[in-house]
Amino acid sequence: MPIPQACDQRFAPGRMRQTVLNMAYAGSTVHIACAFSIIELLTVLYRSHLRYPGNNPRAEGRDYLVLSKGHGVMAQYACMHELGWLDDAHIQGYFKDGSALKGLSDSRVPGLEVTSGSLGHGFSVGVGIAMGLQRKGTDQKVFAIVGDGELNEGPIWEGALVAAHHGLDNLMLIVDKNGFQAMGTTDDVLSLGDLSAKFLSFGFETLEVDGHDEAAIDAAIRQLWQTGTGKPKALIARTVKGKGVPFMESDNRWHYTRLTEKTFAEAMDALGFSGVRP
Known part of the structure; x- marks a missing residue:
């Protein structure tokens, strides 16, 4: 069942980004912009x-969120904190000795469905989960989030072929199309061309959306589920790497840059949390 409307205020994007910054600073770790x-x-x-x-993150009847771009896991941790699955001690202890929270998605943490970060593999796991649920005849859904740079990997396209062949209409692939990967822009490293056309040709129902417009995202997801075509779904989300902090936006150095006391404070100020200091 959907999270009750009364709880919606827990998922404020600004506060979610604040949680990511707190984790990244506490753990002196990277991957802020891709989160x-x-x-x-x-x-x-x-x-x-x-x-x-x-x-319950392990409820038998749950839907599945597969974060194939596992290096963006701090964003998912922020959601899990909002839900009460993680507490403040988890956030402040991130990436420290004894912490269960790693810098990549780890299926041993309740709420994370796959161990990912070896890019291209998580989506295939999501395809397998969707196939299993289809055979069980449940109404459960699988959402798999991949990065656009991750689409360089062959297993993504093998998984897409399998999903279309088996009519996995309980599966939605969401592409975080931010235009970058670890070592450069996607156009410079390996041009992806027209992603919507590609997924249409692979047998997916496909839509594009502004990946930072919450109302548009919600409407697109609902539209894809309502097509009734028996096909898997693909949502191409146009996003900005580092969104929310101007000096991080579209600056790929923030894929691997750690926060200092100064940049932490500046990022908090940019998000509207003036005066918040480590």
Whole structure:
């Protein structure tokens, strides 16, 4: 069942980004910008689409969120904090000795469905989950989030072929199309061309959306589920790497740059949390 409307205020994108910054600073770790680009996508999914009976991340009847771009996991941790699955001690202890929270998605943490970060593999796992649920005849859904740079990997396209062949209409692929990957722009490293046309040719129902417009994301997800074509779905979300902090936006150095006391304070100020200091 969807998260109750009364809880919607828990998923404020600004506060979610604040949580990411707190984690990144506490753990002296990286991957801030690639977490920021998926904040609104995750906000909409957790607020309105993912079902967790009893607010239990391991509930048997839950929907599945597969974060194939596992290096963006701090954004998912921020959602899990909003839901009460993680507490403040988890956030402040991120990436420190003894912490269960790693810098990549780890399926041993309740709420994370896959161990990912070896790019291209998580989506295939999501395809397998969707196939299993289809055979069980449940109404559960699988959402798989991939990065656009991750689409360089062959297993993505093998998984797409399998999903279309088996009519996995319980599967939605969401592409975080921020235009960058670890070592440069996607156009410079390996041009992806027209992603919507590609996924249409692979047999997916496909839509494009502004990946930071929550209302548009929600409407596109609902539209894709309502097509009734028996096909898997693909949502191409145009995003900005580092969204929300101007000096991080579209600056790929923030894929691997750690926060200092100064940049932490500046980022907090940019998000509207003036005076928040480590």
